[in-house]
Amino acid sequence: MLVAFALRPRTMPDSQTIVAAEQPVHLSHLRNVESFSTIPDPQARSVAVFQEAGRVIQHPRCMNCHPRTDRPTQTDAMRPHSPWVSRGPDDAGEPTLRCSTCHHQANFEASGVPGNPKWKLAPIEMAWQGKSLGEICRQLLDPARSHMNREQLLHHMAHDELVGWAWHPGGRRTRAPGTQAEFGALIQAWLETGARCPG
Template identity: 80%
Template sequence: MKSEVARLRSPASFAVIGDPEARSLALFAEAGRVITHPRCMNCHPRTDRPTQTDAMRPHIPLVTRGPDGGGEPTLRCSTCHHAANFEASGVPGNPNWRLAPIEMAWQGKSLGDICRQMLDPARSHMDRAALFHHMAEDELVGWAWHPGGSRTPVPGTQAEFGALIKAWLDSGARCPA
């Protein structure tokens, strides 16, 4: 039986932090509970091979990123990952299943390094508005809250996470050291 989903603190709970920089850092640290979770890290691998499970094991079968993040032409992610989770086999699904660009590899990096990657359009391929949309509204990111099977969902909800990201961006988007 699954345990209750961990909650995220609301942006309002950080209002007691008077120093704007410290508040921004605290907001990002709370959002980091989602960002550094295996559901996110598995799609932001340090190599061209995705990982899977909470243990972030190398993906089986052996697949690689491919030119567009959706797998090699001979074995696309969509070969196994369809529009929805397939509970009978445990294969997760989403119509947009793919890996993040290699420039957005997060595994093995500190939360501060991930933060700086996210804010660098040359690596993230997103401005701040697109970054917010990706985190708060993208259905592929949203899968992490509804992974199905025995997979542990990320904390909170996508709306709560989006509110944290918005508050962090609005507070100056400070990154930890």
């Protein structure tokens, strides 16, 4: 007996928004600082706290803006930016094609193009893609590469509006885990426990 199946065309999501519609709870939340209090060794606690913060640091919402080359990446798959663009002399695009040409003051829902007033790449000295969490940790603590002291680093992670975009990316993009406040609290606890890095 033959069974006929009706084939219906499937609409593919826009390349900017190929993500899971909902994140599982265990992936979308961050452990709070208090949950690490049972680790008696301060150095081990510091590493554990940073590893939890690393779930944000190594999330595509952050990694896409910390590429290993002069070309940003896009989507959860971290594909090379399309159209082709380059960081330029100030990390905000080449003079002939600035980031702000397409990325405006806020997310533009009609086109799916994300936006923020500060939209640009992290300095090349802060390239994270292709690095271990331990390497990123040591990079963050090196003012020659991060261009920040520890107080500035905490403010950047906990309060910077471009970093905060990771929790409000618009469209169907996956958000970074937790909230910026929770992430900032983890960074603060990490710094207060000696800022130890994973091996």
